[in-house]
Amino acid sequence: MEQDVFVVADNILSPIGKTTAENFDRLSGNVSGVMEHDDPAISSRPFYASIFDKSEAFIEGNQTGFTKFEQLLIASITDALKNTGIAVTDKKTILIISSTKGNISLLETEKNTPELQKRIALSTSAKLVAHHFGFSNTPIIISNACISGVMGIITGARLLQTGQYENAIIAGADVISSFILSGFESFQALSPQVCRPFDKSRDGLNLGEGAGTIILSANKKYTGNIKVLGGAVSNDANHISGPSRTGKELSFAIDQSLKEAGLSPNEIDFISAHGTATPYNDEMEANAINLSGLQSAPLNSLKGYYGHTLGAAGLIESIISIQSLQQDLVLPTPGFKKMGVTKPVNVIAEPLSVKAKRFLKTASGFGGCNAAVIFGK
Amino acid sequence: MLAENHIISSCVIEGGDVFKNGRLLFQNKSADLTGFLLSIYQHFQLNYPKYYKMDNLSKLGWLASEVLLMDNYQKDQYQPEEVGIVLANRNSSLDNDIKYFESAKEIASPSLFVYTLPNIVIGEICIRNNFKGEHGFYIQETFDADFVIVQVNYLLDNNILKACICGWVDVLDQYYKAALFLVEKRQTDSSVPFSAKNINNIFETN
Numbered sequence: 001m002e003q004d005v006f007v008v009a010d011n012i013l014s015p016i017g018k019t020t021a022e023n024f025d026r027l028s029g030n031v032s033g034v035m036e037h038d039d040p041a042i043s044s045r046p047f048y049a050s051i052f053d054k055s056e057a058f059i060e061g062n063q064t065g066f067t068k069f070e071q072l073l074i075a076s077i078t079d080a081l082k083n084t085g086i087a088v089t090d091k092k093t094i095l096i097i098s099s100t101k102g103n104i105s106l107l108e109t110e111k112n113t114p115e116l117q118k119r120i121a122l123s124t125s126a127k128l129v130a131h132h133f134g135f136s137n138t139p140i141i142i143s144n145a146c147i148s149g150v151m152g153i154i155t156g157a158r159l160l161q162t163g164q165y166e167n168a169i170i171a172g173a174d175v176i177s178s179f180i181l182s183g184f185e186s187f188q189a190l191s192p193q194v195c196r197p198f199d200k201s202r203d204g205l206n207l208g209e210g211a212g213t214i215i216l217s218a219n220k221k222y223t224g225n226i227k228v229l230g231g232a233v234s235n236d237a238n239h240i241s242g243p244s245r246t247g248k249e250l251s252f253a254i255d256q257s258l259k260e261a262g263l264s265p266n267e268i269d270f271i272s273a274h275g276t277a278t279p280y281n282d283e284m285e286a287n288a289i290n291l292s293g294l295q296s297a298p299l300n301s302l303k304g305y306y307g308h309t310l311g312a313a314g315l316i317e318s319i320i321s322i323q324s325l326q327q328d329l330v331l332p333t334p335g336f337k338k339m340g341v342t343k344p345v346n347v348i349a350e351p352l353s354v355k356a357k358r359f360l361k362t363a364s365g366f367g368g369c370n371a372a373v374i375f376g377k
Numbered sequence: 378m379l380a381e382n383h384i385i386s387s388c389v390i391e392g393g394d395v396f397k398n399g400r401l402l403f404q405n406k407s408a409d410l411t412g413f414l415l416s417i418y419q420h421f422q423l424n425y426p427k428y429y430k431m432d433n434l435s436k437l438g439w440l441a442s443e444v445l446l447m448d449n450y451q452k453d454q455y456q457p458e459e460v461g462i463v464l465a466n467r468n469s470s471l472d473n474d475i476k477y478f479e480s481a482k483e484i485a486s487p488s489l490f491v492y493t494l495p496n497i498v499i500g501e502i503c504i505r506n507n508f509k510g511e512h513g514f515y516i517q518e519t520f521d522a523d524f525v526i527v528q529v530n531y532l533l534d535n536n537i538l539k540a541c542i543c544g545w546v547d548v549l550d551q552y553y554k555a556a557l558f559l560v561e562k563r564q565t566d567s568s569v570p571f572s573a574k575n576i577n578n579i580f581e582t583n
Contacts, residue, residue, distance in 0.1 A: 101474075107474065107475065112475060117468070117549065120471060121467065121469070122469060123467065123516055123518040126516075138518075138521075140524065141517070142513065142514070142515055142516075143494070143495050143496065143515070143516050144512075144513055144514045145496050145497075151513055155513070158531050161531070162527060178481075179474075179477075182481045182485040182490075183477070183481075183485060184490075185485065186481075186485035186490055187487045187490065232511065232537075234509055235461075235503040235510065236503075236509070237457065237503040237504050237507050237509050240497050240501065240504070241491045252458055256537075365494075366491060366494050366496075366497065366500070367494060367499055368503060368504070369500070369512065
């Protein structure tokens with residue numbers, strides 16, 4: 001990227017912890033948020049997922065008027081902004097929100113009226129959140145399936161390139177309700193246990209809820225911070241609900257990101273994969289990583305800790321990986337034992353102490369979408 | 378200064394009318410949305426069995442892209458990775474979300490669930506035309522021409538794309554509107570500059 005884009009601050013709000021530090025510490029201690037739940041409001045059968053305790057409060061003071069989805073965004077953005085001095089009212093600061101389904105759970109509990117439909121709209125949530133903080137610009141909202149979070153980072157970095165904005169606050173969240181769970185269940189995509197990315201016996205994904213926020217800035221005073229080095233998006237043009245057979249398109253997005261970052265494959269120190277643990281996703285992803293010449297780079301999937309957090313996944317998993325750069329510790333892939341993809345990749349099953357300088361984050365989703373982003377020192 | 382980009386063609390579908398480059402090509406004021414969309418499909422003699430599986434949002438966006446590209450886009454003119462799509466709407470996939478939710482009370486259908494994401498319409502257009510480039514779906518309360526222009530110009534000016542379909546595709550119950558623009562770096566006899574004024578004019582006047 002011509003213009004340096006620095007990571008200023010971040011937050012992860014998940015069932016595992018309320019700050020990035022809490023999350024990374026607990027993951028390092030091998031704590032997972034995925035467990036069996038029996039909640040008839042979400043499913044008639046017990047299911048494995050990483051979801052918040054029903055009694056958990058996310059924001060202090062008056063919570064009326066905000067749904068759980070909006071509270072997650074507000075809490076995550078509040079913590080990320082803490083001590084940064086970034087002025088949200090500044091015309092040079094933009095808020096980007098990524099989510100797949102936002103307030104869709106309201107369909108389950110409220111009567112379907114035009115007012116409810118307006119309340120469900122992501123633009124309503126974005127407006128409420130922006131008003132809460134006093135942002136002067138209208139927020140940008142991205143809803144592009146499971147790559148929404150990574151796309152948010154790429155969109156933010158590009159808007160800083162244009163000079164239109166100096167700071168971008170990118171926040172993603174999704175809430176798991178029966179709407180989403182029943183859909184993934186109908187695809188027979190849910191694992192009846194804690195998911196096992198890239199493993200021979202992997203049998204589907206776990207869903208997870210949470211929020212993640214990354215604050216990016218082009219301000220030179222952050223020189224020395226970790227940077228966004230490159231990013232790209234591609235489409236399979238193959239199938240709306242199944243990934244590419246070859247992985248060529250994700251590989252193209254990876255190659256484009258490397259090109260933008262001015263890096264060769266051997267300069268990537270580790271990969272934070274999408275690794276949902278569905279048979280097809282992991283196979284496609286391994287193909288793509290091989291095509292891009294990254295098969296020997298240590299790789300993890302964090303889905304065994306968080307489940308698939310949908311619109312937040314790209315943010316949460318990037319933030320953990322940024323911590324890995326800062327703490328010289330790459331986290332393992334819970335659930336992985338035996339290589340289960342045709343083209344092997346270097347999945348790490350144990351924590352890896354390494355002075356990593358750069359990592360690649362990938363994501364793919366329904367609609368044939370793929371995204372890649374590279375962060376580095 | 379960067380070279381200007383150009384609107385090669387446009388298609389607006391709204392209120393029973395189908396416009397291409399400002400000209401009314403087809404009209405059907407008597408049908409409901411599903412019937413109206415099918416009458417467009419039949420009028421233009423399209424033949425694409427996947428059409429029948431799509432939800433109304435994808436049908437509307439797909440039909441608009443067919444009319445948009447008709448006579449104005451040469452297949453194989455660009456590499457698959459050089460063509461992309463940037464779309465926005467107000468109601469995301471809510472039209473189909475409600476249908477999925479109602480059906481899931483009996484039995485959840487994967488073929489309905491897959492359309493509970495707004496970017497599926499992008500996937501459908503990409504599959505039809507083998508477009509593999511950059512894309513993105515954004516939610517906006519009203520059409521934000523300035524934002525769309527910044528996104529598309531970034532992709533074209535940085536040589537990430539050579540052609541980009543952009544615009545608005547929105548459906549909720551019987552409300553619908555599509556306004557698509559084919560934007561390229563090249564100029565043609567009938568192209569107009571890719572400016573907020575021009576796309577707002579095309580968006581509004583029909």
